[in-house]
Amino acid sequence: MGRSLQDPDHCPCLVTSCSWIPTSPILPFASPTTMLGTALVLLLVYFFSSLDQDCGKEPPGPRPLPLLGNILQLDPHKPHNTLCKLSKKYGSVFTVYFGPKKVVVLAGYTTVKQALINQAQEFGEREIAPVFMDINQGHGILFANGDSWKEMRHFALTNLRDFGMGKKAAEEKIIQECQYLIQEFEKYEGKAFDTKHLLNYAASNMISSIVYGIRFEYNDPQFQAMVDRINENIHLAGTAPIQLYNMFPWLGSWIKSWRMLMKNIKMNVRETRDVIRHLKETLNPHMCRGIVDSFLIRKQKEENSGVLDSHYHEENLIVTVNNLFAAGTDTTGTTLRWSLLLMAKYPHIQDQVQEELSRVIGNRQVVVEDRKNLPFTDAVIHETQRLASVTPIAIPHITSQDVTFQGYFIKKGTTVYPLLISVLNDESEWESPHTFNPAHFLDENGKFVRNNGFMPFSAGRRVCVGESLARMELFLFFTSLLQRFRFTPPPGVTEEELDLTPAEGFNLCPAPHQLCAVKQF
Numbered sequence: 001m002g003r004s005l006q007d008p009d010h011c012p013c014l015v016t017s018c019s020w021i022p023t024s025p026i027l028p029f030a031s032p033t034t035m036l037g038t039a040l041v042l043l044l045v046y047f048f049s050s051l052d053q054d055c056g057k058e059p060p061g062p063r064p065l066p067l068l069g070n071i072l073q074l075d076p077h078k079p080h081n082t083l084c085k086l087s088k089k090y091g092s093v094f095t096v097y098f099g100p101k102k103v104v105v106l107a108g109y110t111t112v113k114q115a116l117i118n119q120a121q122e123f124g125e126r127e128i129a130p131v132f133m134d135i136n137q138g139h140g141i142l143f144a145n146g147d148s149w150k151e152m153r154h155f156a157l158t159n160l161r162d163f164g165m166g167k168k169a170a171e172e173k174i175i176q177e178c179q180y181l182i183q184e185f186e187k188y189e190g191k192a193f194d195t196k197h198l199l200n201y202a203a204s205n206m207i208s209s210i211v212y213g214i215r216f217e218y219n220d221p222q223f224q225a226m227v228d229r230i231n232e233n234i235h236l237a238g239t240a241p242i243q244l245y246n247m248f249p250w251l252g253s254w255i256k257s258w259r260m261l262m263k264n265i266k267m268n269v270r271e272t273r274d275v276i277r278h279l280k281e282t283l284n285p286h287m288c289r290g291i292v293d294s295f296l297i298r299k300q301k302e303e304n305s306g307v308l309d310s311h312y313h314e315e316n317l318i319v320t321v322n323n324l325f326a327a328g329t330d331t332t333g334t335t336l337r338w339s340l341l342l343m344a345k346y347p348h349i350q351d352q353v354q355e356e357l358s359r360v361i362g363n364r365q366v367v368v369e370d371r372k373n374l375p376f377t378d379a380v381i382h383e384t385q386r387l388a389s390v391t392p393i394a395i396p397h398i399t400s401q402d403v404t405f406q407g408y409f410i411k412k413g414t415t416v417y418p419l420l421i422s423v424l425n426d427e428s429e430w431e432s433p434h435t436f437n438p439a440h441f442l443d444e445n446g447k448f449v450r451n452n453g454f455m456p457f458s459a460g461r462r463v464c465v466g467e468s469l470a471r472m473e474l475f476l477f478f479t480s481l482l483q484r485f486r487f488t489p490p491p492g493v494t495e496e497e498l499d500l501t502p503a504e505g506f507n508l509c510p511a512p513h514q515l516c517a518v519k520q521f
Contacts, residue, residue: 057408057409058095058408058409059090059091059093059094059095059104059408059410060090060091060094060095061086061090061094061095061096061097062086062090062096064096064097067099067100068099069096069097069098069099069100069101069247070096070097070098071097071098071099071247074096074098076240076243077239077240077504078502078504079243079393080392080393080419080421083096083105083107083393083417083419083422084107084419084421084422084425086105087105087107087108087419087422091107092106092107092108092110092111092406093105093106093107093111093405093406093408094107098243098246098247099247099248100247101247101415102414102415103396103414103415103416103417104410104414104415104416104417105416105417105419106416106417106418106419107419107422108419108422108423108426108428109423109426109428109429109452109453109455110428111406112418112419112420112422112423112455112459113452113455113459114405114406115405115416115418115460116394116397116418116458116459116460116461116462117459117460119403119405120460120461121400121461122399122400122401122403122405123397123399123400123403123416123460124397124400124460124461124462125145125397125398125399125400126142126143126144126145126149126395126396126397126398126462127396127397127398127415127416128143128144128145129246129396130245130246130249130252131237131242131245131246131258131261132237134252134262134265135261135265136319136323137315137319139152139315139316139318139319139320140152140316140319140320140322140323141153141156141320141323141324141465142323142326142327142395143323143395147311148311148316151311152311152316152320153465155294155295155298155320156291156320156324156465157465159291159294159295160210160291160465160466160468160469162294163210163288163290163291170206170210170469170472171367171368171472171476173206173209173210174206174472174473174476174477175365175367175476175480177202177205177206177209177215177477178202178365178476178477178480178481180202180205180218181198181199181202181477181480181481182480182481182484184198184218185198185481185484185485185517186517186519188516188517190516190517190518190519191516192490192491192514192515192516193514193515193516193517194512194513194514195336195337195340195515195517196231196333196337196512197224197227197228198218199333199336199337199340199477200227200230200231200329200330200333201216201218201223201224201227202333202336202477203328203329203332203333203336203473204216204223204226204227204230204325204328204329204333206328206332206469206473207324207325207328207329208325209290210290210291210469211290211291211292211321211324211325212275212279212289212290212291212292213279213288213289213290213292213293214289214290222271225267226268226271226325227329229264229267229268230268230325230326230329230330231329231330231333232260232264233261233264233265233268233326234326234330234505234506234507235503235504235505235506235509236257236260236261236264236505237261237505237506238504238505238506238507239257239504239505240504241255241256241257241258242255242257242258242261245257245258268322269318269322272318272321272322273314273318275292276292276296276314276317276318276321279292279293279296280296283296283297285297285300291321291324292317292321295312295317295320296317298312299312299313299317324466327464327465327466328466328469328470330507331390331391331464331470331507332470332473332474334388334390334507334508334509334510335384335385335388335390335470335474336474336477336478337509337510338384338387338388338390338510339380339381339384339474339478340481340487340515341498341500341510341513341515342380342384342387342436342500343482343487344487344488344489344495344498344515345436345495345498345500346436346495347488347495349380349436349438350482350486350487352376353376353377353380353482354482354483354486354520356374356376356377357374357377357479357482357483360373360374361374361479361483363483363521365480366475366476366479366480366483367476368472368475368476370479371475372448374479375442375446375447375448376438376442376446377478377479377482378441378448378475379438379439379440379441379442379448380438380478381474381475381478382438382440382441382454383436383437383438383440383441384436385454385456385474386424386430386440386454386456387424387435387436388502388508389420389421389424389425389456389508390456390507390508390509391420391456391458391507391508392419392420392421392508393417393418393419393420393421394417394418394419394420394458394462395458395462396415396416396417397415397416397417397418397462398413398414398415398416399411399412399413399414399416400412418458420455420456420458423453423455424453424454424455424456426453429451429452429453430451430453441454457470481517483520484519484520484521485517485518485519485520486517486518486520487515487516487517487518488515488516488518489515489516490514490515490516491516498513499511499513
């Protein structure tokens with residue numbers, strides 16, 4: 001038997017009643033108090049009337065408050081934690097309200113896979129929150145829809161492959177960057193330091209070499225400022241004030257985090273425009289240095305051919321470049337930080353990685369082809385991605401049409417949150433989901449095995465365009481560093497005292513910490 005329609009958790013719209021709607025006209029000389037009260041009543045009417053009336057078909061969820069929705073029930077710093085707890089009560093498909101906005105949350109491997117892969121068309125559009133509309137204006141590849149998004153995504157994928165993603169050319173660039181990174185680590189001579197900046201600079205240089213065809217020195221102040229702003233923007237985008245802005249955009253000018261974010265974006269756009277201008281001045285159509293050159297050549301051809309409504313314009317180029325830098329810098333750099341922190345936290349795992357590297361590789365440079373002969377090391381990298389769950393909630397989707405999903409009716413235009421952390425911690429897929437256990441990716445013979453629940457890059461139409469590049473970077477950077485350094489806590493800190501609690505932000509980063517990189521030979 002289904003739930004009674006009188007269950008308030010299941011059917012919040014039943015608290016509405018037309019008997020309390022004012023029927024007398026508002027006098028033009030009504031007092032401010034009366035006008036404010038009337039406005040509040042009208043807002044309440046709007047809120048409740050916006051709730052679907054056919055409640056029996058909707059995904060269940062906690063009862064929302066007028067205007068506020070369920071935000072008082074959500075942890076503003078770590079909403080994914082609250083959503084995981086709610087999934088235990090309401091199931092793998094449930095509804096929450098972020099302010100007045102309705103959101104359907106998808107939890108667990110089976111449900112997320114069914115939506116993003118099996119019903120990719122219905123769940124494949126991007127929900128663009130106000131802050132991301134402010135930043136991207138509907139351009140680029142991360143926060144866009146329609147023909148422009150399709151064209152920019154296809155262009156980005158094609159050119160990432162053309163410029164080496166998943167190929168020998170990219171491998172050689174990463175190996176070269178590994179040497180620069182090792183030299184920077186060696187400068188600390190085994191003393192404690194924060195790995196954050198150097199790892200982010202290394203990851204960002206890989207994107208730069210593919211997008212611009214150039215790399216930057218780690219001590220270049222312009223490069224440092226650009227990378228630091230990227231990291232700060234991603235942190236700000238996940239903070240409680242920005243989430244509040246997304247619910248109530250009219251608060252923008254009063255929110256300090258929003259003002260800081262907009263200031264950073266303006267500076268990034270200005271610097272990106274300057275680099276593009278320089279590349280345009282030195283453009284050689286017969287020798288592409290990177291993705292920007294390819295875009296400029298395509299733009300020039302379409303202009304010469306008189307193509308109308310071309311997607312190859314400067315706004316799309318700037319946003320696409322910044323999308324690639326943000327995605328390619330923060331997530332890869334953050335995952336590498338987690339990997340080194342976990343090695344220092346669990347020295348017996350580090351011992352096994354270094355033993356395998358020494359036995360199979362020796363002192364020579366690791367190459368991608370070695371991955372198949374390093375099953376334990378590969379398992380450690382995958383387990384780091386799983387446990388860290390750097391992107392706990394996939395960038396929100398929106399339904400492209402009315403859809404019936406697992407017996408529930410979800411209207412066209414409904415925001416959907418695929419809860420990736422619930423997939424990476426799904427108890428039906430992982431033996432010990434909340435512990436660091438590389439055996440999740442090893443069979444009884446110690447050979448590497450993939451797991452269906454491994455979904456750190458999301459899935460379906462919106463899967464990360466740089467997945468192949470990121471996987472190559474993680475493998476080569478991690479193995480190169482572990483070949484040369486032993487990672488330990490700073491003096492006076494034990495392994496047990498190393499904190500694995502992530503910091504607040506759009507992505508889950510390690511809390512600020514220092515490590516010692518002790519040279520092995």
